[in-house]
Amino acid sequence: MKFKTEPVQRDEYGDYQHSQLPDFDGAESVSKAAIEQWQAEMDFELVINHMDDEITEDHPAWIHYFEDGDAGFGEWVPEAPSENAVLLSIHDTEDGPVAWWAIERAKDAA
Numbered sequence: 001m002k003f004k005t006e007p008v009q010r011d012e013y014g015d016y017q018h019s020q021l022p023d024f025d026g027a028e029s030v031s032k033a034a035i036e037q038w039q040a041e042m043d044f045e046l047v048i049n050h051m052d053d054e055i056t057e058d059h060p061a062w063i064h065y066f067e068d069g070d071a072g073f074g075e076w077v078p079e080a081p082s083e084n085a086v087l088l089s090i091h092d093t094e095d096g097p098v099a100w101w102a103i104e105r106a107k108d109a110a
Contacts, residue, residue, distance in 0.1 A: 014074030051097040
């Protein structure tokens with residue numbers, strides 16, 4: 001995998017972007033084909049965590065984001081899908097905050 005772990009510096013809303021994450025030509029949404037091509041080029045599998053699947057309704061991030069309507073979700077600390085996962089992004093979507101993780105592709109046994 002070509003991604004390197006780096007310190008996570010989140011902005012005032014809780015967003016984070018890895019320095020190696022492409023901007024996909026500034027697109028607001030990215031096609032499945034573009035993501036699949038990027039995964040193949042960078043030799044990784046993308047795992048997406050959804051905040052609302054990881055926290056409960058009494059979590060501060062849930063209360064601020066879903067109940068109070070605040071734009072921030074910085075209290076949410078996404079759970080890594082594996083110990084070697086590299087965090088690529090924490091960002092808001094139409095369905096709520098998500099975290100993108102890169103994990104190394106399983107190699108076929110030769």
